[in-house]
Amino acid sequence: MPAVRRLKVAVSGLGRMGARHAAHFLHRTPKAELVAAFTPDPKEVAWAKENLEPWGVKIYTDFDAMLEHQGLEAVCVATVTTVHAEHTTKAIKAGKHVLCEKPLSTKIEDCQQVLETARQNPHIKVMCGFSRRFDASYLNAYNLTKSGSIGRPTILRSQTCDKYDPSGFFVNYAQFSGGIFVDCNIHDIDLALWFFSAGTQVVPRVKSVVAFGVTAVEPDLAKHGDVDNGVGVVEFYDGQIAYFYSSRMNPPGQHDMTEIIGTTGKLSVNANPTTGLLESHLATGIHRDIPQNYYERFENAFVEEARQFTDAVLEGKTVPIDLESSMEAVRIGVALQESLRSGKKIWFGREGNQVEETGTKARL
Amino acid sequence: MPAVRRLKVAVSGLGRMGARHAAHFLHRTPKAELVAAFTPDPKEVAWAKENLEPWGVKIYTDFDAMLEHQGLEAVCVATVTTVHAEHTTKAIKAGKHVLCEKPLSTKIEDCQQVLETARQNPHIKVMCGFSRRFDASYLNAYNLTKSGSIGRPTILRSQTCDKYDPSGFFVNYAQFSGGIFVDCNIHDIDLALWFFSAGTQVVPRVKSVVAFGVTAVEPDLAKHGDVDNGVGVVEFYDGQIAYFYSSRMNPPGQHDMTEIIGTTGKLSVNANPTTGLLESHLATGIHRDIPQNYYERFENAFVEEARQFTDAVLEGKTVPIDLESSMEAVRIGVALQESLRSGKKIWFGREGNQVEETGTKARL
Amino acid sequence: MPAVRRLKVAVSGLGRMGARHAAHFLHRTPKAELVAAFTPDPKEVAWAKENLEPWGVKIYTDFDAMLEHQGLEAVCVATVTTVHAEHTTKAIKAGKHVLCEKPLSTKIEDCQQVLETARQNPHIKVMCGFSRRFDASYLNAYNLTKSGSIGRPTILRSQTCDKYDPSGFFVNYAQFSGGIFVDCNIHDIDLALWFFSAGTQVVPRVKSVVAFGVTAVEPDLAKHGDVDNGVGVVEFYDGQIAYFYSSRMNPPGQHDMTEIIGTTGKLSVNANPTTGLLESHLATGIHRDIPQNYYERFENAFVEEARQFTDAVLEGKTVPIDLESSMEAVRIGVALQESLRSGKKIWFGREGNQVEETGTKARL
Amino acid sequence: MPAVRRLKVAVSGLGRMGARHAAHFLHRTPKAELVAAFTPDPKEVAWAKENLEPWGVKIYTDFDAMLEHQGLEAVCVATVTTVHAEHTTKAIKAGKHVLCEKPLSTKIEDCQQVLETARQNPHIKVMCGFSRRFDASYLNAYNLTKSGSIGRPTILRSQTCDKYDPSGFFVNYAQFSGGIFVDCNIHDIDLALWFFSAGTQVVPRVKSVVAFGVTAVEPDLAKHGDVDNGVGVVEFYDGQIAYFYSSRMNPPGQHDMTEIIGTTGKLSVNANPTTGLLESHLATGIHRDIPQNYYERFENAFVEEARQFTDAVLEGKTVPIDLESSMEAVRIGVALQESLRSGKKIWFGREGNQVEETGTKARL
Numbered sequence A, B, C, D: 001m002p003a004v005r006r007l008k009v010a011v012s013g014l015g016r017m018g019a020r021h022a023a024h025f026l027h028r029t030p031k032a033e034l035v036a037a038f039t040p041d042p043k044e045v046a047w048a049k050e051n052l053e054p055w056g057v058k059i060y061t062d063f064d065a066m067l068e069h070q071g072l073e074a075v076c077v078a079t080v081t082t083v084h085a086e087h088t089t090k091a092i093k094a095g096k097h098v099l100c101e102k103p104l105s106t107k108i109e110d111c112q113q114v115l116e117t118a119r120q121n122p123h124i125k126v127m128c129g130f131s132r133r134f135d136a137s138y139l140n141a142y143n144l145t146k147s148g149s150i151g152r153p154t155i156l157r158s159q160t161c162d163k164y165d166p167s168g169f170f171v172n173y174a175q176f177s178g179g180i181f182v183d184c185n186i187h188d189i190d191l192a193l194w195f196f197s198a199g200t201q202v203v204p205r206v207k208s209v210v211a212f213g214v215t216a217v218e219p220d221l222a223k224h225g226d227v228d229n230g231v232g233v234v235e236f237y238d239g240q241i242a243y244f245y246s247s248r249m250n251p252p253g254q255h256d257m258t259e260i261i262g263t264t265g266k267l268s269v270n271a272n273p274t275t276g277l278l279e280s281h282l283a284t285g286i287h288r289d290i291p292q293n294y295y296e297r298f299e300n301a302f303v304e305e306a307r308q309f310t311d312a313v314l315e316g317k318t319v320p321i322d323l324e325s326s327m328e329a330v331r332i333g334v335a336l337q338e339s340l341r342s343g344k345k346i347w348f349g350r351e352g353n354q355v356e357e358t359g360t361k362a363r364l
Helices: A016-027 A042-051 A063-067 A081-093 A108-120 A136-146 A169-177 A186-196 A219-224 A294-315 A323-342 B016-027 B042-051 B063-067 B081-093 B108-120 B136-146 B169-177 B186-196 B219-224 B294-315 B323-342 C016-027 C042-051 C063-067 C081-093 C108-120 C136-146 C169-177 C186-196 C219-224 C294-315 C323-342 D016-027 D042-051 D063-067 D081-093 D108-120 D136-146 D169-177 D186-196 D219-224 D294-315 D323-342
Strands: A007-012 A032-038 A058-060 A074-077 A097-101 A126-129 A153-163 A206-214 A229-236 A240-250 A257-262 A266-269 A278-282 A285-288 A346-348 B007-012 B032-038 B058-060 B074-077 B097-101 B126-129 B153-163 B206-214 B229-236 B240-250 B257-262 B266-269 B278-282 B285-288 B346-348 C007-012 C032-038 C058-060 C074-077 C097-101 C126-129 C153-163 C206-214 C229-236 C240-250 C257-262 C266-269 C278-282 C285-288 C346-348 D007-012 D032-038 D058-060 D074-077 D097-101 D126-129 D153-163 D206-214 D229-236 D240-250 D257-262 D266-269 D278-282 D285-288 D346-348
Touching: A007 A016, A007 A063, A007 A294, A016 A032, A016 A042, A016 A074, A016 A294, A032 A063, A032 A294, A042 A058, A058 A063, A063 A081, A074 A081, A074 A294, A081 A097, A081 A108, A081 A169, A097 A294, A108 A323, A126 A294, A126 A323, A136 A186, A136 A257, A136 A266, A136 A294, A136 C278, A153 A186, A153 B229, A153 B240, A169 A219, A186 A229, A186 A240, A186 A257, A186 A323, A206 A323, A206 B229, A206 B240, A229 A323, A229 B153, A229 B206, A229 B229, A229 B240, A240 B153, A240 B206, A240 B229, A240 B240, A278 C136, A323 A346, B007 B016, B007 B063, B007 B294, B016 B032, B016 B042, B016 B074, B016 B294, B032 B063, B032 B294, B042 B058, B058 B063, B063 B081, B074 B081, B074 B294, B081 B097, B081 B108, B081 B169, B097 B294, B108 B323, B126 B294, B126 B323, B136 B186, B136 B257, B136 B266, B136 B294, B136 D278, B153 B186, B169 B219, B186 B229, B186 B240, B186 B257, B186 B323, B206 B323, B229 B323, B278 D136, B323 B346, C007 C016, C007 C063, C007 C294, C016 C032, C016 C042, C016 C074, C016 C294, C032 C063, C032 C294, C042 C058, C058 C063, C063 C081, C074 C081, C074 C294, C081 C097, C081 C108, C081 C169, C097 C294, C108 C323, C126 C294, C126 C323, C136 C186, C136 C257, C136 C266, C136 C294, C153 C186, C153 D229, C153 D240, C169 C219, C186 C229, C186 C240, C186 C257, C186 C323, C206 C323, C206 D229, C206 D240, C229 C323, C229 D153, C229 D206, C229 D229, C229 D240, C240 D153, C240 D206, C240 D229, C240 D240, C323 C346, D007 D016, D007 D063, D007 D294, D016 D032, D016 D042, D016 D074, D016 D294, D032 D063, D032 D294, D042 D058, D058 D063, D063 D081, D074 D081, D074 D294, D081 D097, D081 D108, D081 D169, D097 D294, D108 D323, D126 D294, D126 D323, D136 D186, D136 D257, D136 D266, D136 D294, D153 D186, D169 D219, D186 D229, D186 D240, D186 D257, D186 D323, D206 D323, D229 D323, D323 D346
Parallel strands: A007 A032, A007 A074, A032 A058, A074 A097, A097 A126, A153 A240, B007 B032, B007 B074, B032 B058, B074 B097, B097 B126, B153 B240, C007 C032, C007 C074, C032 C058, C074 C097, C097 C126, C153 C240, D007 D032, D007 D074, D032 D058, D074 D097, D097 D126, D153 D240
Antiparallel strands: A153 A257, A206 A229, A206 A346, A229 A240, A257 A266, A266 C278, A278 A285, A278 C266, A285 D285, B153 B257, B206 B229, B206 B346, B229 B240, B257 B266, B266 D278, B278 B285, B278 D266, B285 C285, C153 C257, C206 C229, C206 C346, C229 C240, C257 C266, C278 C285, D153 D257, D206 D229, D206 D346, D229 D240, D257 D266, D278 D285
C-alpha cells in the first residue's frame, strides 16, 4: 500500500477539455488521485464508463452529489463557460479546492461573486487555469523577466490564432463564448497582467482599451457581435501597452505567440512555430508542420498546471495564479469586446471604473 | 566608347542616405550615370571631393545650379525631410525626373503640392522611395499575394524597430521627423497600402486610426509630442485592418517585420531575423546576429530601387510606386501621430476627410 | 479497485537512467505497475527507500531475489552496460519480459547469447531500448520514409554530441563503455538500420566500415583506445551509406541530429536545435538554449518507450524493435571502434563475417 | 574624365560562369574595367555582341590575340576546367594577373606547372577563385575562428548538394569534371584547408583519405567512375578531421553547408537554409524556398571575389587565397576520387607523397 498522501480530485464536465483534465489527474499527476467525475451528458457518461470507471473513478450525473463524494478534496471545473462560476462557487462552499478552466465567467459580476466566496473561505485554494503560465517556454520567459534580464517590461504583443474549423462550430458558440477577446485573447490579456507584474508583483491597472475586428471568413459571427479576426490594444497606467491579435482562420494550425519587450531586451515565445524537430526538404521547398490546435501546443502545460495546483493544495502554498488577476483579465476582455462593438475607445479611471473620455485628457 | 544609353542622374543631399544613393547610382546602377551632386554642407562637400569627383561627378553647393547641369535628366532627393517637397517640386518644374526619399513631407499640404506639380508635368516620372517595396522577400510576398496564394489580404501587421542609439540623435531629430509614426511606421503604412491593393490595384481607404505610445528610454521625446515605442491601428473601409509597432530600443539591432494575413494563407517576412547564415554554438547557447540598422537590412533594396527607377525613366514605363499612395501614407502617419498626442480615435469619411465620431456609428 | 489489467514491472539498476526508468514505470505508464526494483548500491537503495518504497515498490539488493518477486511479469534492465546481457538472459530464463537499456553488450558474443536465449523462449518479449525510435520527430520521419515520401532512403547522416563534462567522468568510463562508437554512435547506427529498412523491413547488411577520431579535449581517452571526437562511415550492400559523428565537447549542450536522404526528398531531424520556443533578443544578439543532456532531449521518448513496451507485452504484440537489429548495431559499433584503433578499413562478406580487403575489389 | 585608376580586365570563356564574371567586372567592380572577352563559341560570341560590346568591351575568338589587347592587365579564366591551367599559364607568361575559376585543374601535374610558372613570375598575382571564401557568412565564421572564439578548430563537416538536374547534364560532364569530389567537394576541401589554418596560417597536411559513393539516381555515372552521392573523410596530421558529403539530387535546391567545430565552440554556416526572409503559412504547413543553384546562393561572394582580386592587384597586396593551398585542394580531391574507385583508404606521408598503409601504423 502506498504511504504517499495523494489529493482526491473530481473533474466536473467531461467535454473536450474535461476529458483531458480527467486523464491528466488520473495518469499524469502522481500526487493526485482522480476519484470522481461529473457530467450530465449521456455520451460523456458512456465515455467515462469505459475510460475512467475501470480505474476506480466514480461517475456522477449530478454535480451536487459529486461534491459529497467521500473524501473528495478538490474539484477541477471544466464545464461549459456559462457554469464555471456557479460550480466554482458551490465547490468552494462545500469546502473543496478548485481549479477552474478559464475564463471564470464572461460576466464581470459573476467573477466578483466567485472572488467574494473565495475571500470568505480563505483556507480554500481557488485558481483559474490559464494554462500558458505553465508552459515551459513562457515560464522561462517569466523568470528572465522577473530577474531583470530585459529591463522594465514595457510592451507586450500576444496573439491567439486558431486553425480554421470548417465545421463552423465556433460561430454558434460565439453566443456563449463572450466573443473573441473573451474567448481567445483572454490568454494574451492574462499574459500581459502576468509579465507586466513580473518585477513588482503588482497587477497593472488598465487605462484605456480599443478593439477592431472583421468577419473575413464567417460573416454570421456578426449576429453575435463577434468577429473572426480581432486586433486590440490595452494601455495601462504607468506606461505599459499590450496589443493583441486573434484569428479563427490561421491556415497551418495553432499559432499562439508572445513578445515581451523590455527596456533592455525582448523575449520572444514561439515566433518560429513548429510541431517538433522535423523538417522535410522536398522538391517544393522546405516544410514543417505546426500544432493543429491549442491542446497539441499546450498539452504539457495543462499537465503541469494540474501538478502545480495539486502541490499547492497538498503543501498549503499559494496557488500560482492570483484570482483577482483572473477577474481583471475578464474585465479587460469584456471591455475590448465592447469597444469592438461600439467602435469607441474605452477609458478607465485609476480605480478600475469606466470613465468618459474628455477632450482635455491629452496623452502626452 | 559605350553605345549604351545611360540616364544622367544627380543626387541632392549627401548625408547618411544621400551618400549611399550617390554610391548606388555611381557604381551599382549600370544604366545610370551619376553626373552631379549637391550639398550645402562643407563636410559633405569634402567627402564628395574625395569619393565622387574622381569618378567624374560634379559637386554643387547650390541646388538650383545643380539643376542646370548640362544634360541632367533625373534627381534623387535625399536631403533632410523638411526640404523633400521643395526640391522635388523644383526638379519637376526644371523637367527632371525625381526619386524622392520617403516621406514626401511630414505635412499633407506639402504632399498635395508635389502631387499637383507632378500632375501638371505628366511626362516627368516622380517616385517616393519606399525601399521595402524593392526588397526581394517583400517582392516575393507581394507577388504571392497578387496571385491569390493567400486569398484576400485582410490583416497586416508590420513593425519598424531600431537598435537603441545611445547618442540620443533621434531625440532632437523628433522635432523635424514628424514623429515616430511618420518617421518609422510610414514604411509599414506604405506596405499596408501596397499589399491591401495587391489584387485590386485600388489603394484602400482609411476609416479610422488610433495610436498609443510610451517614452520608455527617452523621456525627452515627450517635449516634441513623440514616443520611443508606438502602437497604432488603422482600419480601412472594406474590412481590412493594419496594425503597427515601432520602437527605438530594440536591443540586438534592426528588426523590421511584416505579416500579411489572408483568408487562406499568411506570409511572414522576417519573423526570424538574422544577418546571414551563421550561427555560433557556444557554451552560453546558440547565438546569431541581426542587422544593426535599416541599411544593413535593406541595402540591396535601395540598389534595386535605383535600378527600377532608372529603367522606368529610360523605358518610359510607369514608376513602381504610385505618388498618390505615398501621400496617403503621410496622411495616415500624421493621423496616427495626432491620435497619439490627443489620445483620441480619429475617423475618416469615405472621401478621406476627418469626421467626428458619432454614437450611432456601430462597428457591427 | 481498478479493473484495469496492469503489467507488473521491476527495474534492475537505479543509477542515472535506472532511476528515470523507475519513475516512468511508476508515474507515467498508466498500464504498468512498478512493483520492485533492484540495486546493489547503498546510495541508490537510500534513494529508492525515499522515492519508490512509499509508492509500494519493493526494493531488492539481490537481482535473483527480485526475479522471484510475487507476480512479477517484466524487467527493465538498466544496470551498467557490462551486466546488461547477464541480467537480460537471467530474466528471460525466469520467464520475465525484458526491456534492456542499449547496448545489449559491448561484445558481440554476449549479444548472440541473449538472442539465443530469446529464441528459446519465444513467448517472452525482449527489446533493446533504443530510445530515439520513440521520439515523436523521429517517428514522424520514419513514417514518412516508410510511406515513400522521400523515395528510396540512400544516405543517412547522424550525430550524437554531448555537452562537455568537465568532471571527466566519461574518461574513466571509456574502459567499460566499448568506446565512443559503441557508447554514443550506437544510436545513430540503430537509426541507420531502422530507416534503411523502412520500406523493405529487411535489415541492411554492412559491407565495410571505417572510422577516424581525435582526442581534442581529453588526451587520456587514448589509454582506452578511445577518442572524444569520432567520424565513421558505414557502407551497406545494396547501395546505402551511413556516416556518423560523435563528440564529447559540444559547447551549448546535447545536439543529436539525423538526416535521412532519399532519392526524392530529405528528412531532417533537429538540424535547428532548441530547448523550447523561447528566444532572447539582447544587445549581444539573439540567443536560444538547447538541451543540456540526452535526457532533456529524449525524456518523452523514454516514456513512450516504456508505454509501447508495456502495451506490446499486455497485448501480445511484437515489440517495436527487433532484437537481431540491436545485435547488428553492436556488430557495426564494435567494427567502427576497431577501425578507429587500427586505422584500417574493415570489410564484411554478405554473411556478416569480416573478410580481407583484396586489391581487386573495385568499388565501381 | 574620371581620375580613378581602374584595372583593365579580360574574361576568358563566356559560358555560364564566364558570362557572370564578365557582368561582375563590367558592372559591379567599380575599380575594374572590363575591356575584353574571349570565347571560341559562336553562341557566346553572339551573346557578347549584345551584352558586352555596347559597353565598350572588345570580343575575341582567339585567346592569344586577346592577351595582346592594348593595356590589358588581368585575366579572369572561366573556360572549361580542362583548359584552366593552360590559359592561366599563358596569361602569367604574358604578364597578366590571373583570377582562375576553381579547380586549377583536375590533374595535380597541371597544377604544379601553374605554380611553377607563378613562382617564376612573382610580380604577377594569381588566385584560384574559391568563391565561398568571399561569402559574408563564411567570412564571419573565419574571422571568429581566427580570433580564437571556438578554440582550436578540430573537426570540419561540409557539404555541397545540388538540386537534381533532370537534363542529366552532369552525367556527360563527369568525364571532364574529375568526378564529384574534384568538381563539388573541392569547395569543402578548400574550406577545410582555410579554417584549419585560421590560427596558424599553416596549411594542414593530409594524412589519409577515404571515400564512398553510390549512384542513386544516375547509374550511368559509373561509366566515368563517378557517383551522384559521395561521402569522404580526410584526416590531417596534427589531429584534425574533415568529412564531406556531396549530392546531385537535393530536392529543394542548393544546400551547401559547413560546420567548423573547435574545442570550445562550433560555427554553423547555413544549417537552416533559406532563400530570403519569407515564410508561407499555408493549410499544408509552413514553407520556405532555398536557392536553386550555387549562383543564387553565392552571387554576392563572386562579386566580392572580383572586388578583392581587383583591389589586391591595384594595391600590390597578397591575393586572399594562396595558390599552393588551391593545389593541395586538388591533390585531396583527386585522392578521394581514387579512394572512391578503388575502395581503398589512401595514406600520405608527411611530405605529401602517397604511401602504403602498414599494419603497424596504429591510430591510437
